[in-house]
Amino acid sequence: MSLSTLVACLECDLLHRRIQLPPGGEARCVRCRALLYRATSPNANERALALALAAGIVMIVANVFPIVDLELQGVHNSATLWEAVRSMWDDKARAVAVLVFVTTIFVPLAELVGLIWVLAALRSGIRGYGTVPILHFIERVKPWGMVEVFMLGVLVSLVKLAHVASIEPGAALLSFAVLMMLIAAAAAAFDADAAWEQLEATL
Numbered sequence: 122m123s124l125s126t127l128v129a130c131l132e133c134d135l136l137h138r139r140i141q142l143p144p145g146g147e148a149r150c151v152r153c154r155a156l157l158y159r160a161t162s163p164n165a166n167e168r169a170l171a172l173a174l175a176a177g178i179v180m181i182v183a184n185v186f187p188i189v190d191l192e193l194q195g196v197h198n199s200a201t202l203w204e205a206v207r208s209m210w211d212d213k214a215r216a217v218a219v220l221v222f223v224t225t226i227f228v229p230l231a232e233l234v235g236l237i238w239v240l241a242a243l244r245s246g247i248r249g250y251g252t253v254p255i256l257h258f259i260e261r262v263k264p265w266g267m268v269e270v271f272m273l274g275v276l277v278s279l280v281k282l283a284h285v286a287s288i289e290p291g292a293a294l295l296s297f298a299v300l301m302m303l304i305a306a307a308a309a310a311f312d313a314d315a316a317w318e319q320l321e322a323t324l
């Protein structure tokens with residue numbers, strides 16, 4: 122019997138033997154009724170791949186175009202996310218610059234590229250290079266992707282600045298809103314259990 126046929130309850134550690142579930146079904150612990158796993162939908166990871174690809178395209182738009190156009194006393198200013206990070210770095214707000222870079226550029230990008238790499242490999246039935254460490258990496262960095270926190274921060278500052286400057290939202294602002302939803306949708310669609318199972322089959 123392979124280890125993958127056993128599943129431990131996350132709440133009480135009781136071991137169960139994995140069974141085939143009907144579509145839409147879910148397995149619960151016999152002792153504490155905690156959710157063990159759900160029936161894997163055959164095309165959940167295809168949907169996750171499509172959403173991740175869409176998020177990748179939107180992410181390019183979000184990083185190429187300015188977030189906002191600001192006009193204050195005749196001085197016109199606009200910046201992309203990268204330019205904003207650079208100017209924070211130059212203004213000696215280095216900790217904030219690093220934090221913004223990691224949570225809104227590096228982690229979402231790494232998560233998306235990793236997810237696309239793994240899902241594309243699984244879809245074509247091959248064992249892509251570094252698939253297992255990448256899957257572990259995605260799980261580990263996920264909590265550090267904070268596009269939604271950034272989005273909230275930008276909106277709060279825009280509302281505050283609206284009294285003193287004339288503000289026009291840039292294309293990137295809308296793209297970040299869409300990106301936020303696409304990343305969440307891709308992460309929700311991604312069936313890690315099915316991916317691990319499929320990976321084991323290609324071993």
Ligand SMILES: [Zn+2]
Nearest residue numbers: 130133150153
């Ligand atoms: Zn249990």
